[in-house]
Amino acid sequence: xxxxxxxxxxxxxxxxxxxxxxxxxxxxxxxxxxxxxxxxxxxxxxxxxxxxxxxxxxxxxxxxxxxxxxxxxxxxxxxxxxxxxxxxxxxxxxxxxxxxxxxxxxxxxxxxxxxxxxxxxxxxxxxxxxxxxxxxxxxxxxxxxxxxxxxxxxxxxxxxxxxxxxxxxxxxxxxxxxxxxxxxxxxxxxxxxxxxxxxxxxxxxxxxxxxxxxxxxxxxxxxxxxxxxxxxxxxxxxxxxxxxxxxxxxxxxxxxxxxxxxxxxxxxxxxxxxxxxxxxxxxxxxxxxxxxxxxxxxxxxxxxxxxxxxxxxxx
Amino acid sequence: xxxxxxxxxxxxxxxxxxxxxxxxxxxxxxxxxxxxxxxxxxxxxxxxxxxxxxxxxxxxxxxxxxxxxxxxxxxxxxxxxxxxxxxxxxxxxxxxxxxxxxxxxxxxxxxxxxxxxxxxxxxxxxxxxxxxxxxxxxxxxxxxxxxxxxxxxxxxxxxxxxxxxxxxxxxxxxxxxxxxxxxxxxxxxxxxxxxxxxxxxxxxxxxxxxxxxxxxxxxxxxxxxxxxxxxxxxxxxxxxxxxxxxxxxxxxxxxxxxxxxxxxxxxxxxxxxxxxxxxxxxxxxxxxxxxxxxxxxxxxxxxxxxxxxxxxxxxxxxxxxxxxxxxxxxxxxxxxxxxxxxxxxxxxxxxxxxxxxxxxxxxxxxxxxxxxxxxxxxxxxxxxxxxxxxxxxxxxxxxxxxxxxxxxxxxxxxxxxxxxxxxxxxxxxxxxxxxxxxxxxxxxxxxxxxxxxxxxxxxxxxxxxxxxxxxxxxxxxxxxxxxxxxxxxxxxxxxxxx
Numbered sequence: 001x002x003x004x005x006x007x008x009x010x011x012x013x014x015x016x017x018x019x020x021x022x023x024x025x026x027x028x029x030x031x032x033x034x035x036x037x038x039x040x041x042x043x044x045x046x047x048x049x050x051x052x053x054x055x056x057x058x059x060x061x062x063x064x065x066x067x068x069x070x071x072x073x074x075x076x077x078x079x080x081x082x083x084x085x086x087x088x089x090x091x092x093x094x095x096x097x098x099x100x101x102x103x104x105x106x107x108x109x110x111x112x113x114x115x116x117x118x119x120x121x122x123x124x125x126x127x128x129x130x131x132x133x134x135x136x137x138x139x140x141x142x143x144x145x146x147x148x149x150x151x152x153x154x155x156x157x158x159x160x161x162x163x164x165x166x167x168x169x170x171x172x173x174x175x176x177x178x179x180x181x182x183x184x185x186x187x188x189x190x191x192x193x194x195x196x197x198x199x200x201x202x203x204x205x206x207x208x209x210x211x212x213x214x215x216x217x218x219x220x221x222x223x224x225x226x227x228x229x230x231x232x233x234x235x236x237x238x239x240x241x242x243x244x245x246x247x248x249x250x251x252x253x254x255x256x257x258x259x260x261x262x263x264x265x266x267x268x269x270x271x272x273x274x275x276x277x278x279x280x281x282x283x284x285x286x287x288x289x290x291x292x293x294x295x296x297x298x299x300x301x302x303x304x305x306x307x308x309x310x311x312x313x314x315x
Numbered sequence: 316x317x318x319x320x321x322x323x324x325x326x327x328x329x330x331x332x333x334x335x336x337x338x339x340x341x342x343x344x345x346x347x348x349x350x351x352x353x354x355x356x357x358x359x360x361x362x363x364x365x366x367x368x369x370x371x372x373x374x375x376x377x378x379x380x381x382x383x384x385x386x387x388x389x390x391x392x393x394x395x396x397x398x399x400x401x402x403x404x405x406x407x408x409x410x411x412x413x414x415x416x417x418x419x420x421x422x423x424x425x426x427x428x429x430x431x432x433x434x435x436x437x438x439x440x441x442x443x444x445x446x447x448x449x450x451x452x453x454x455x456x457x458x459x460x461x462x463x464x465x466x467x468x469x470x471x472x473x474x475x476x477x478x479x480x481x482x483x484x485x486x487x488x489x490x491x492x493x494x495x496x497x498x499x500x501x502x503x504x505x506x507x508x509x510x511x512x513x514x515x516x517x518x519x520x521x522x523x524x525x526x527x528x529x530x531x532x533x534x535x536x537x538x539x540x541x542x543x544x545x546x547x548x549x550x551x552x553x554x555x556x557x558x559x560x561x562x563x564x565x566x567x568x569x570x571x572x573x574x575x576x577x578x579x580x581x582x583x584x585x586x587x588x589x590x591x592x593x594x595x596x597x598x599x600x601x602x603x604x605x606x607x608x609x610x611x612x613x614x615x616x617x618x619x620x621x622x623x624x625x626x627x628x629x630x631x632x633x634x635x636x637x638x639x640x641x642x643x644x645x646x647x648x649x650x651x652x653x654x655x656x657x658x659x660x661x662x663x664x665x666x667x668x669x670x671x672x673x674x675x676x677x678x679x680x681x682x683x684x685x686x687x688x689x690x691x692x693x694x695x696x697x698x699x700x701x702x703x704x705x706x707x708x709x710x711x712x713x714x715x716x717x718x719x720x721x722x723x724x725x726x727x728x729x730x731x732x733x734x735x736x737x738x739x740x741x742x743x744x745x746x747x748x749x750x751x752x753x754x755x756x757x758x759x760x761x762x763x764x765x766x767x768x769x770x771x772x773x774x775x776x777x778x779x780x781x782x783x784x785x786x787x788x789x790x791x792x793x794x795x796x797x798x799x800x801x802x803x804x805x806x807x808x809x810x811x812x813x
Contacts, residue, residue, distance in 0.1 A: 024715060031612050035621045036621075039620070041683070042624050042683070045639040045642065046627075063647055063652025063655055064652070065655050067657065110525075114526045120526060122520060126526060129533065130529070130533055133537035137540070138787075140769050141782045143543070144543075145540075146539050146540040150352060150370065150535065151369065151373030151380050155377070162536045165532045190345045196589060223632075243632050246634055250637060279647055282638070283642060286638035289638075298623070
């Protein structure tokens with residue numbers, strides 16, 4: 001009962017087995033209507049943003065694009081490519097997401113495997129020290145001063161290194177590895193495989209499902225990262241993450257469009273209706289930030305669901 | 316056969332004359348390793364103008380970090396860039412020495428043969444450290460003579476007034492000397508031990524050493540910040556030095572209650588925090604309702620459809636939620652253009668720029684973002700409930716709502732209790748991101764929660780000590796609440812939640 005299709009299937013069973021009255025039907029229809037409305041509430045904002053980024057910019061400014069796009073064009077996205085600060089934010093965020101996630105997954109796999117080893121010297125002490133960090137933190141300012149002391153302010157490495165050890169993910173991996181039959185590992189050890197070899201040849205391939213799950217969560221977390229950029233990169237705007245850049249744009253009241261149209265240097269500026277303006281820029285950057293999540297989400301949904309289930313049964 | 320050997324081995328009395336020097340040796344190496352990240356003992360800080368928060372590690376790698384503070388000194392000719400480079404190089408040499416020592420420290424966990432090989436590393440490493448320190452000391456003397464002779468001490472202030480050896484160099488020097496001393500002693504002691512045919516290490520220590528990098532990262536990023544609590548006891552601004560003269564003891568803790576302005580701030584912020592957390596806890600049953608009612612819909616396709624789309628908001632950041640709020644509720648957002656252009660009632664109200672019902676609005680945004688996701692765990696819980704219970708209940712004449720109330724809901728309660736206790740334990744930590752992005756000049760008094768307050772006064776207006784004090788108090792209260800919640804959970808369910 002740990003995945004969603006089971007959940008829906010058996011929920012269906014108990015709903016259909018019992019005879020329905022008229023009242024039941026009315027109740028179900030009411031539920032369907034309510035849930036449909038809420039689903040619409042969850043989806044519509046994304047749709048609204050999207051149609052506003054691909055519509056005639058004049059129509060957008062006059063507030064004429066409400067339910068369907070008007071005068072479809074994609075020049076906003078092209079024009080924004082000329083905004084160098086946005087481009088650097090995209091690059092920074094992509095690199096951090098790829099690198100940070102990969103390192104986090106490898107560290108979690110390695111650490112999660114090692115903490116299953118009863119033989120390790122003082123294992124439970126180290127494990128406890130690791131787990132405590134999930135519930136306790138020294139506070140924002142001491143953390144900031146620590147990063148300052150380590151030279152991790154205004155430094156790209158601040159996005160990668162602190163995220164490598166993720167206690168929660170280590171626990172997930174540990175729990176998963178404990179469920180792998182010990183005999184597999186034993187037979188390899190008897191054949192003379194070292195700890196590293198057992199890890200690479202047996203544990204790593206067998207833990208792919210859990211590693212995929214934490215990778216997905218890690219990637220979303222990295223993509224959405226905002227706070228570390230806000231706190232640590234104050235004098236390096238070229239190292240802002242995409243979320244931080246978007247936050248800056250959203251809070252800009254001056255005319256963003258004028259700057260960017262000037263920067264575009266005549267590219268695509270022939271048509272006046274495709275000229276960037278503040279509102280369109282804000283919407284388009286939001287869309288650029290959301291699209292990767294929306295694209296990845298449908299394929300990864302089952303991993304997300306698996307992740308929360310694993311978290312629920314952790315001991 | 317082998318077991319017998321180990322047993323006899325264990326029974327033998329430990330050789331303390333050999334083990335004790337080894338432990339001292341290892342602890343000193345560990346100390347050297349920690350000092351590398353510790354800013355007060357940075358041998359590279361030869362001038363007071365160098366960032367007080369830079370550690371040896373930072374100095375060795377980040378020219379940016381130490382040079383920015385020295386720019387004016389360099390431009391006035393008080394110090395040459397070559398001096399800075401030389402000091403950085405010295406720090407790098409010290410760092411390499413520490414790393415060599417650490418390798419030896421790791422090898423000391425092996426058998427006698429490995430120990431014999433391994434002890435050479437700290438011997439060499441401590442010499443490298445001493446060499447690096449000596450080069451920094453030389454450079455320091457040169458710089459000292461130069462600035463005092465040319466009266467440039469205001470631009471480049473040497474760390475010691477009389478040109479004596481700086482304490483940080485001395486501290487590292489003592490540690491290096493101790494490593495060297497213990498190494499030589501151990502070399503002599505090891506002479507008497509018989510060495511094996513091959514280098515080997517007990518599996519237990521091997522595993523520990525493999526795990527050591529993870530522990531070090533944990534230490535540096537999760538435990539080392541506690542060292543920052545010292546700012547709570549000083550009258551400190553970024554760039555200041557901590558010394559006896561600005562030590563103020565528990566002054567800032569007292570300020571929390573005795574200073575009128577601070578106290579009213581704290582009360583206001585606590586009220587916001589507790590109100591919004593409280594609203595969250597009061598509505599924490601909503602995901603259960605969501606799951607229970609969704610399960611009543613007979614079409615599994617529709618269920619999956621709803622689940623898919625209602626979980627999306629959970630995976631976008633609060634900045635993006637704000638972007639959406641902006642697109643819908645701002646002056647030229649959806650609501651205004653809908654009213655103006657579709658219903659023909661021209662308005663341009665900025666619904667985000669007011670403080671009305673802000674607690675409720677924050678709750679609604681939180682619910683919009685999180686309800687679909689939180690419901691998943693309960694949806695799976697419903698699937699785990701025994702179907703026979705439902706059948707038996709309907710045979711006994713229970714109607715749909717009775718079945719929901721008496722079977723489904725009790726089945727989900729244990730999970731809910733855990734969630735509830737966790738949210739009570741986290742009542743003070745509602746995070747700052749949501750409130751930061753939604754805050755503006757008009758609503759900042761009612762939206763500022765504790766976490767945001769710490770950020771605003773600490774990072775925003777540079778009141779490091781006060782925000783540290785608030786942070787410490789919050790951390791400690793948080794730990795107490797967590798243990799409290801855990802105790803309740805043990806009492807009620809016989810299970811711990813942490």
